[in-house]
Amino acid sequence: MASVLPASNKSMKSDRNTNVGKKFVHVQNPYLDLMDEDILYHFALGTKTHNLPVMFGDVKFVCVGGSSNRMKAFALRMHKELGCEGDGEEMKDICAGTDRFCMYKTGPVLSISHGMGVPSISVMLHELIKLLYHAQCCDVTIFRIGTSGGIGIEPGSVVITDTAVDSFFKPRFEQVIMDSIVTRSTELDRDLAEELFTCSKDFPHFPTLIGHTMCTDDFYEGQGRLDGALCSYSREKKLDYLKRAYKAGVRNIEMECTVFAAICGRCGIKAGVVCVTLLNRLEGDQITTPHDVLVEYQQRPQLLIATFIKQQLGLCRTPPPAPASPERTLQC
Amino acid sequence: MASVLPASNKSMKSDRNTNVGKKFVHVQNPYLDLMDEDILYHFALGTKTHNLPVMFGDVKFVCVGGSSNRMKAFALRMHKELGCEGDGEEMKDICAGTDRFCMYKTGPVLSISHGMGVPSISVMLHELIKLLYHAQCCDVTIFRIGTSGGIGIEPGSVVITDTAVDSFFKPRFEQVIMDSIVTRSTELDRDLAEELFTCSKDFPHFPTLIGHTMCTDDFYEGQGRLDGALCSYSREKKLDYLKRAYKAGVRNIEMECTVFAAICGRCGIKAGVVCVTLLNRLEGDQITTPHDVLVEYQQRPQLLIATFIKQQLGLCRTPPPAPASPERTLQC
Numbered sequence: 329m330a331s332v333l334p335a336s337n338k339s340m341k342s343d344r345n346t347n348v349g350k351k352f353v354h355v356q357n358p359y360l361d362l363m364d365e366d367i368l369y370h371f372a373l374g375t376k377t378h379n380l381p382v383m384f385g386d387v388k389f390v391c392v393g394g395s396s397n398r399m400k401a402f403a404l405r406m407h408k409e410l411g412c413e414g415d416g417e418e419m420k421d422i423c424a425g426t427d428r429f430c431m432y433k434t435g436p437v438l439s440i441s442h443g444m445g446v447p448s449i450s451v452m453l454h455e456l457i458k459l460l461y462h463a464q465c466c467d468v469t470i471f472r473i474g475t476s477g478g479i480g481i482e483p484g485s486v487v488i489t490d491t492a493v494d495s496f497f498k499p500r501f502e503q504v505i506m507d508s509i510v511t512r513s514t515e516l517d518r519d520l521a522e523e524l525f526t527c528s529k530d531f532p533h534f535p536t537l538i539g540h541t542m543c544t545d546d547f548y549e550g551q552g553r554l555d556g557a558l559c560s561y562s563r564e565k566k567l568d569y570l571k572r573a574y575k576a577g578v579r580n581i582e583m584e585c586t587v588f589a590a591i592c593g594r595c596g597i598k599a600g601v602v603c604v605t606l607l608n609r610l611e612g613d614q615i616t617t618p619h620d621v622l623v624e625y626q627q628r629p630q631l632l633i634a635t636f637i638k639q640q641l642g643l644c645r646t647p648p649p650a651p652a653s654p655e656r657t658l659q660c
Numbered sequence: 661m662a663s664v665l666p667a668s669n670k671s672m673k674s675d676r677n678t679n680v681g682k683k684f685v686h687v688q689n690p691y692l693d694l695m696d697e698d699i700l701y702h703f704a705l706g707t708k709t710h711n712l713p714v715m716f717g718d719v720k721f722v723c724v725g726g727s728s729n730r731m732k733a734f735a736l737r738m739h740k741e742l743g744c745e746g747d748g749e750e751m752k753d754i755c756a757g758t759d760r761f762c763m764y765k766t767g768p769v770l771s772i773s774h775g776m777g778v779p780s781i782s783v784m785l786h787e788l789i790k791l792l793y794h795a796q797c798c799d800v801t802i803f804r805i806g807t808s809g810g811i812g813i814e815p816g817s818v819v820i821t822d823t824a825v826d827s828f829f830k831p832r833f834e835q836v837i838m839d840s841i842v843t844r845s846t847e848l849d850r851d852l853a854e855e856l857f858t859c860s861k862d863f864p865h866f867p868t869l870i871g872h873t874m875c876t877d878d879f880y881e882g883q884g885r886l887d888g889a890l891c892s893y894s895r896e897k898k899l900d901y902l903k904r905a906y907k908a909g910v911r912n913i914e915m916e917c918t919v920f921a922a923i924c925g926r927c928g929i930k931a932g933v934v935c936v937t938l939l940n941r942l943e944g945d946q947i948t949t950p951h952d953v954l955v956e957y958q959q960r961p962q963l964l965i966a967t968f969i970k971q972q973l974g975l976c977r978t979p980p981p982a983p984a985s986p987e988r989t990l991q992c
């Protein structure tokens with residue numbers, strides 16, 4: 329799949345502006361085009377060592393999630409759903425040269441892990457967006473499929489995020505740039521959220537809803553858990569906080585959505601967040617659900633996104649109202 | 661190694677206070693002892709499913725680092741250095757039930773990965789400290805061995821952190837607890853840093869120094885890199901920031917040390933941070949050093965910590981001035 333380039337592949341960028349009407353992935357960094365080479369260190373990929381346009385130029389959907397096992401499972405699911413040859417077991421981790429992230433590609437679908445928390449997904453997103461830029465990708469949609477804690481909803485529910493909010497229930501991401509703080513918008517694509525919700529009606533065996541998702545920088549104290557190594561507040565204070573979050577429209581809590589929305593938004597990539605809830609935080613803090621039930625829960629966002637992608641590609645029985653590129657030929 | 665407990669192992673805690681003079685790992689959470697069971701979700705371990713005192717009661721040293729491959733390599737190194745039987749290849753990942761973190765044990769040494777960034781290491785530390793608490797561990801020292809960007813020092817230099825500082829060069833960690841912010845101390849053990857520096861004199865083939873380490877929440881904009889997907893500042897502004905950091909005593913930048921110092925400090929665990937620098941940020945942003953050289957660099961903190969642990973255990977030719985427990989018998 330990979331191929332080594334004998335020289336810089338900068339000349340390949342020349343036709344970027346000839347594709348009128350296409351929405352190319354863009355970066356917001358005037359220095360990037362001045363670089364002779366760009367090493368995507370945490371992917372173990374680079375512009376001089378890999379032919380990124382050939383490897384990734386056809387990517388239209390990127391799915392990211394915290395766990396490497398889950399993202400491999402999603403890639404295998406897409407491989408099967410898209411009708412690619414073989415059982416997918418021969419699928420290689422494109423980032424095998426590093427253990428920071430894993431990456432799999434099936435046709436126009438890229439599946440990547442991002443670890444836990446804002447800093448980890450932020451590293452991944454910078455390098456992913458540079459990769460898509462170098463590869464001259466256009467009309468890309470990116471999904472985060474994850475796990476979360478629910479507030480006031482049944483465990484196993486799938487939440488499609490309409491608004492990503494911080495610990496203060498505000499739709500913002502505070503980016504520290506050296507020693508200054510810049511506040512960024514965390515807007516996500518509302519139409520995409522609605523389309524995903526429509527798609528979820530194909531799966532009546534689990535509840536799906538649209539709601540706000542809160543992003544925290546900590547799983548224990550940050551989310552008001554009573555079961556961490558440190559806890560300096562009361563059960564009453566915890567419940568008061570979670571109830572206020574619910575009242576503000578928050579239906580689930582995870583640890584990546586604000587920076588995901590902020591970075592994708594700035595680079596012109598349509599973005600959606602779909603997480604399953606593993607527990608109802610108003611009922612407890614520990615994840616006591618049996619392993620096999622948790623495994624099934626974690627497949628729900630995958631099932632929804634895989635079906636949505638198939639609809640967009642015109643591969644479902646019920647095609648979407650306006651498929652992105654119905655004439656596309658898949659190359660698995 | 662693991663064993664399933666037929667009932668709660670709470671009774672095992674009864675002799676905790678009879679060991680006068682030992683410094684037990686403690687938690688700061690009054691709710692924890694009220695729980696019938698504690699599931700360490702991101703380790704796939706629990707107090708009802710695993711006999712934590714039997715599995716971990718003899719742990720005296722914990723080494724943590726971002727990369728799972730590196731922490732496995734460190735465990736294999738310790739296995740060999742401690743003279744344990746076999747080549748270590750049969751060593752099992754204790755957290756094999758999850759892909760969030762990996763964990764290996766060799767005698768009294770635990771080796772654990774923590775991913776990238778403050779939120780990720782924070783999840784790991786909460787569960788690690790609860791594990792050490794449930795296992796009734798005492799006199800534990802914890803090291804973070806990592807990679808970092810250097811400022812004004814030769815690539816490959818090893819920095820022993822005396823003070824962990826934030827992006828504003830302040831020795832503090834701002835913990836968001838629900839919707840309030842608490843500032844915590846990031847003090848590390850100064851004596852430990854000095855002892856590590858003394859130990860480093862055994863390795864004249866690489867430079868080692870003591871300095872401040874800066875922790876950021878972002879690898880690109882947070883550290884003033886010019887090669888991310890987003891960059892809204894000039895090269896001059898970047899260099900000005902890095903030079904001000906140098907003037908404030910900062911010699912390297914990574915993404916975990918402040919919360920590591922803050923949490924370990926609050927739980928009474930002696931903690932040290934030892935990172936190798938992969939580049940000099942005053943010279944550039946990209947990590948262009950050849951792979952084999954980077955691999956050798958990454959072994960330097962491991963070599964230093966492994967030697968220090970051996971000294972503490974009385975297993976070196978040059979014993980330390982005051983070994984912790986010279987009479988200890990290792991059980992690999």
